[in-house]
Amino acid sequence: MTTVIADDDEKTETVINELAWGEALYDHFRGEPLQAITRLTARLEQGSIQVHKDQADLLLAGIYLDYGMPNLAAEKLASINIESLSPRLSSKMYLANARIFYQQQDYSAAELALTKVQTEQLSGRDVNLASFISAQIFFSTGRYAEAAEVLTNVSDASNLQLYANYNHGLSLLRLTDEQSQTKAIGLLKQVAQQAVYDQEQYALADQAKLALAMHALDQSDFTTVTNQLSDIRLDGLVSKDALLLLGWNYAKQEDFDTALVYWQALADDTDVLSPVVQEAWLAVPYAWQKQGNRAKALQGYQFALEIQADTQQKLADLKNKLLWQEFIATSSANDLQDYPAFYRELTADPVFHELLTQWQELEQLKTHLELQSRRIPVLELSVKENESRYLAKTEFIKTQLANISLTDFQTQVDDFKAQLEQQKQQEVPLAILPKELASIWQRVSRSESNLNALQDANHGNLEDLQNKSDKLYILKGVAKWQIHRQRPSYEWQAIKAQRDLQKAHADLVTQHELLNQQIVAMRPVLQMDDQLLQQMVAKNNQMLAEINILQEQISESMAAIYEQIISRRVVALDNLAEQANLAIARLTYELATEEYRRD
Template sequence: MLHRLLIRILLIACITFGYVCGYSARADNQSVHHVEDLAYGVALFDFFQQKYFSAITDLLVAEHYQRIKSDENNPSLLLGGLYLSYDLHQQSAKTFNKLLGNKSGGMPITIQDQARFLLGKNHYNDGLFSLAEEQFVEIKDGLQLESEDEKLFLLNAIFLKNDDFFQAQKTLEYFSSESVWKGYAKFNVASRLIQHPVEDNVEKGFDLLAELAIDDSLDYEKRILKDKANLALAYVSLRDGDSEKSIEYFNEVRLKGIETNKALLGIGWARYRENEFKEAVIPWMHLASSQTESDLAVQEAFISIPYAFEKMELKDQALHHYVLALDSYKFQLDETQQLVKFIKSSAFIEQLNQGSLGKEITSAVSIIKNLDPLLTRYLLPLLSSNDYQYKVKSYLEVVHLKYMLNHWQNNIPALQMILSEKRKTYKNKLSKTMDDDSLNRIKVLINKRRKLADQIKKIELSEESLRLLTAEEAEYLKLLDKGDSHLGQLKTQDEETVEIKNKVRLLKGRMVWEVDTDYPVRIWAVRKQLKQLNVATDEMSDTMSSLESAWKTAPSDFSGFEVRIANKEAHIKQLKKKIDIAIVSYESELRAIALEDLRLHRNQIKLYHDRALYAKARLYDSLMERE
């Protein structure tokens, strides 16, 4: 439907918006998988919490920022399955095709087969049965047993749609022996075969139903299938006039099951056809006294009881039960009329919303338990059906999308405030930085380093070792030169003076010799220190360049963020309008489906009511004639 397509588009848009503001199909593995990337672990956590929208957002954000590196193809497999759970078949198929098209790295068979299985389900849900069959046939041995049986079930359904009954029956041989999927497939094949014009196929269909009818498994779903098989065989036997055989099948249906009322009604009609009217009344009376008066099988029992009493010539009792039936029908027509008004009111939708209250996880139980008892009394089969639950869940998903959009919209002022504060902080720091003398000192230091490098280069060229003296050595040499000069200026050059003068010159010569000898070591040390100084000055230069770049680009960056926030705010408003349209469409559809189901129920009750009213009048006239 149009609104379903619309909500798929809205979901994609909402997930994409999650980049800035911030299935249920499962990827099976035959061995334990150790999660190494935190981003993938967060997505898995949300997935196992059944927060599928959050899991999709986690995976897309992680993919956008390349945060998942070591978990190979598992994230893509999970993402495709999540798309499939939201009926985003185009995105799901794209993800799986991309995964299967990646030939590098030797993808594990478990990943390949699971991707093909989910892609096949994707095509099946889109009605592309030939493409689905191609994917299922390509699967090897990498699926877990449950998924393997589900694959066979879907293949079986495809063969039935193509009227390929031979292949449909052939697939039944490949299911695991205890698989419930086999039971469903067998029931579907049998249902199609018994309607086939070829007698051999009809017989095969009855044989399959008979196999299901004698299954003694304690599994809940298999017991339901057993009841349905016995019920189908019973009504077919009743249709063919074999009442005794139909009773045998009816008696195999459990007394406490979803098919019990239909079985009790059928037993009564089987006895009625055998003119065993007294025995026919017993199961009908049991139905009439049950707590499920809204069940149409019970309503038919109400009008069937007086029919049997008329056949037994118990006309007074028959008239009494016609009156009881009319009272019941009148009561139900009044109640269902109230229910029609309730469904048309806003309270009906409000009760559906109570099950979610903005939560991402909503179960069928949480929805039904909040509904008006009148709804569950007359519409429980509809409300608990897969189709209606699917539509309600889809509606609540849309409501959750609106909740998320409101949440993101409420965050817009916070983003604007953060941007404003960042801009203020930048301006304050910029003014302080520009006024700081340290910037000028950095430039002076860089110039000094350049001069020092030039000096060292000159020393290397001239090999003037004395220019590599330490401050202490230079002071010492200066002191010796000064002493030598003073000694040379003395007028009297006695023996002691000459000796001191020679010692000073000896010390000076020794010192120069040592410096000349250590020149390679000293020049190497100076080069090393210069290299370290180069690193420090380069870092300072980079810092200066970064600051200068920030001074130039920060204003435009702020403006860019401002534009992006404004665009996202406008985008949210547009999405909210579309979401509102989708919500109204879903609400109308949910109401229409409930009203249509209720209309059919009321029409059947009206039919019973008219028949009972006519029979009562007819019987009353006959009693008056007798008197």
């Protein structure tokens, strides 16, 4: 959880004064920390975040801590001037420093940083986190009473509360006074009897039951041991431990027949790298020996030696294969699936797990950077293509502007104005009449001309021609009356059209001038973008190279831990062989002595 900036359990009004900072927060809160790291790093280097620079460094440190990279987080916190922070942010910074020192196993520095945290400035979740870190420091330094006292103040609805109660119970159980023991049993029972909803809670409940059973066995409370262990899941993480402890529970009651049932089941288990299974190899012949069957016990110890030698060879094979390398790629080694106990020990090792997490997060970051690297050439081509299209479009606009003749348009405006003045002087302003009315007038005028021509030529019936002429005269008069009645409206519409034409001409002149100015002031070719792209490529390659170096260092550290775990298992198997040999020697001597006495 990144607790250096955001509070999960309270709403805090925040003023964001820079867009780049707001974008980074958006990436962080929508669950994309890698994108947030990329954006924050880029914006900080570009200087785009000034007002919120300290908060940005603090957020980066928190994300690095979540990914188990305390060194990078420390570099970010070192650049922050704590005097410039508000009391709330300074407390969060000290809490982040405590997390860094704890992950670096510098417990004294972590404890000192926690003393500077003002808990009244933190949210409830941050206060719980500070208490939990303090308790872990006390656990790591063997101060169990102080750890128990700190954990009494932890209150959280999540699994953190369960861990606190479990660890609190274990720390009290290590104390010898009756009050601490009673309180420890109460806390462990609370964890063991909780309503579980996920695998993490199941595992905690089983471990609490195992702890209660071990304590009850020390007190010879055999019924409690049986009740607690029988309630542990058969497929749980501590199921084998429960079987072994059940065997010792009955062995302590001298019921070796029942003990053998559990121990034999363990001894036959195929997980030969499990310390519990290995202990069962010796427990089975021990039970036979207690039953008085020395010959069978001798065979059992000899079998233990044989399987111990085979297991030593398996460990040598695992060391030669260096299966931790497969963890890097897949978080699981196929060859280790037959040895779940060894697999769990390897993955449960806090340093190995931290290194593995760091390697995987670096791998994700590397994949992200490689994806961005593949996008950069495409982006470069897009920039060049856009620049080419921009230049071509600019030339096209220049050509079109050159082809526009404002003089011709002005001439047309002047001609329209002159024609309008001429039409005003005409008896019938034919050019400004509506199309239908102008057509009627033209037809009447043509008909009049045709009749006059016929009359002048004495062609046809003159009386008939005169009647038609009279009718046409009346029709012409009606048309002229209609025209003159609407003439002011027609002239007004023509004048308005002239004004609109003049305005359109003025607008065209303005737009023409503006476009010419913009073309003249055209931006230069995007040389700066090319430089920026090259900087991006160089920075990307540099980060990839640094990631490869970090991954190589992490791989070496993981190899060392892997070999240490195998070495511890080899030593344990050597001790097992030593105990088996001693038992064989003792039984051989006893059998020889017994036979000698019989002879």
